[in-house]
Amino acid sequence: MPQTMVPDVVVRRLPLYLQALNHLAEAGRTLVSSTELGEAVGVSSAQIRKDLSFFGEFGRPGLGYEIRYLISALQRILQLDKDWHMVIIGAGALGHALANYRGFEDHRFAIVGVFDHDPDRVGARVGRLLVEPMELLPSRIRENHVDIAILSVPARSAQAVADQVVACGVRAILNYAPMALSTPQDVHVTYIDPIARLQAMTYYL
Amino acid sequence: MPQTMVPDVVVRRLPLYLQALNHLAEAGRTLVSSTELGEAVGVSSAQIRKDLSFFGEFGRPGLGYEIRYLISALQRILQLDKDWHMVIIGAGALGHALANYRGFEDHRFAIVGVFDHDPDRVGARVGRLLVEPMELLPSRIRENHVDIAILSVPARSAQAVADQVVACGVRAILNYAPMALSTPQDVHVTYIDPIARLQAMTYYL
Numbered sequence: 001m002p003q004t005m006v007p008d009v010v011v012r013r014l015p016l017y018l019q020a021l022n023h024l025a026e027a028g029r030t031l032v033s034s035t036e037l038g039e040a041v042g043v044s045s046a047q048i049r050k051d052l053s054f055f056g057e058f059g060r061p062g063l064g065y066e067i068r069y070l071i072s073a074l075q076r077i078l079q080l081d082k083d084w085h086m087v088i089i090g091a092g093a094l095g096h097a098l099a100n101y102r103g104f105e106d107h108r109f110a111i112v113g114v115f116d117h118d119p120d121r122v123g124a125r126v127g128r129l130l131v132e133p134m135e136l137l138p139s140r141i142r143e144n145h146v147d148i149a150i151l152s153v154p155a156r157s158a159q160a161v162a163d164q165v166v167a168c169g170v171r172a173i174l175n176y177a178p179m180a181l182s183t184p185q186d187v188h189v190t191y192i193d194p195i196a197r198l199q200a201m202t203y204y205l
Numbered sequence: 206m207p208q209t210m211v212p213d214v215v216v217r218r219l220p221l222y223l224q225a226l227n228h229l230a231e232a233g234r235t236l237v238s239s240t241e242l243g244e245a246v247g248v249s250s251a252q253i254r255k256d257l258s259f260f261g262e263f264g265r266p267g268l269g270y271e272i273r274y275l276i277s278a279l280q281r282i283l284q285l286d287k288d289w290h291m292v293i294i295g296a297g298a299l300g301h302a303l304a305n306y307r308g309f310e311d312h313r314f315a316i317v318g319v320f321d322h323d324p325d326r327v328g329a330r331v332g333r334l335l336v337e338p339m340e341l342l343p344s345r346i347r348e349n350h351v352d353i354a355i356l357s358v359p360a361r362s363a364q365a366v367a368d369q370v371v372a373c374g375v376r377a378i379l380n381y382a383p384m385a386l387s388t389p390q391d392v393h394v395t396y397i398d399p400i401a402r403l404q405a406m407t408y409y410l
Contacts (some may be wrong), residue, residue, distance in 0.1 A: 101299070172406045188409050
């Protein structure tokens with residue numbers, strides 16, 4: 001069960017640890033030190049030990065972390081030991097790229113529907129699916145127990161679409177629209193905005 | 206000139222302030238309080254005042270911030286008062302979506318080339334450009350003074366491509382490949398990995 005006292009910034013680092021551990025496991029490794037894991041992720045070994053200490057005692061002094069065990073512990077903590085259902089809203093170029101991205105399924109994030117309000121886009125094939133009209137969104141979300149909505153709509157439509165998915169019971173939004181969303185407290189919104197990330201990099205150039 | 210003592214996390218918030226300020230300016234507003242700006246971005250007013258204090262004195266007690274002035278100050282701090290040149294490497298579905306995304310040009314990030322190592326993709330039209338072979342990458346980067354490389358290649362190719370662009374003098378990489386990159390200290394890498402962001406959200410569901 002998630003502990004409520006864990007800082008968000010710690011939670012955001014756990015997937016990075018998991019990714020590095022998976023690479024090590026694929027390379028046939030069984031143990032890793034916090035120093036080596038830290039180097040792979042780009043944080044200090046002290047940070048790794050501190051982050052993991054929120055969830056229990058995982059390392060063995062002098063030996064390091066048992067990779068398979070830590071992977072399954074992190075998967076349980078992040079609730080990745082189950083399938084998550086997602087819809088994509090907005091079937092433009094980005095929506096198509098997302099629908100065709102195999103990484104989602106590889107990580108047990110299943111895309112169960114792609115929606116667009118534009119009649120010219122409805123019916124088009126995207127990956128294994130056909131684009132459906134927005135009118136079908138509420139029933140699809142309920143039938144398929146959709147947990148997460150990915151918004152790949154223009155900024156001007158993002159708030160209205162967010163309101164719709166929240167009204168249907170979705171509690172997590174991955175927002176590709178360059179627009180801050182206003183949502184209830186119990187809805188988790190994550191922003192993927194390349195412009196903001198580029199603008200933070202140019203500071204250093 | 207960038208101050209070296211400003212924490213990365215503060216720098217990453219500045220583009221969000223800028224975005225909110227631009228929306229306010231477009232709505233015809235001239236002044237904004239730190240409370241209102243904080244609500245638009247999702248941080249406390251104290252945080253905003255603290256973040257901005259790294260760069261000078263911007264607010265006027267009892268009045269708030271003069272929006273146009275703060276926009277131009279943030280643009281100068283983030284070095285957004287000039288054009289930045291970018292190349293996209295990897296002309297798959299995501300590369301196409303990125304090349305067609307008008308948001309980059311709207312924010313003075315110009316895509317000057319799209320590259321792929323696959324001969325079947327070379328010559329294809331993406332947006333205003335044609336996909337070019339990787340052999341032309343070094344000369345294009347030098348001729349066009351490219352500052353930033355966007356990597357939309359598979360994870361297995363990402364490190365080799367990063368090594369190539371770094372060897373050509375690129376000092377900033379926006380990496381869409383789900384793979385931690387090893388680069389020299391003076392190269393800035395930003396990761397856009399929807400899987401890691403989804404995996405951090407499921408913790409809360």
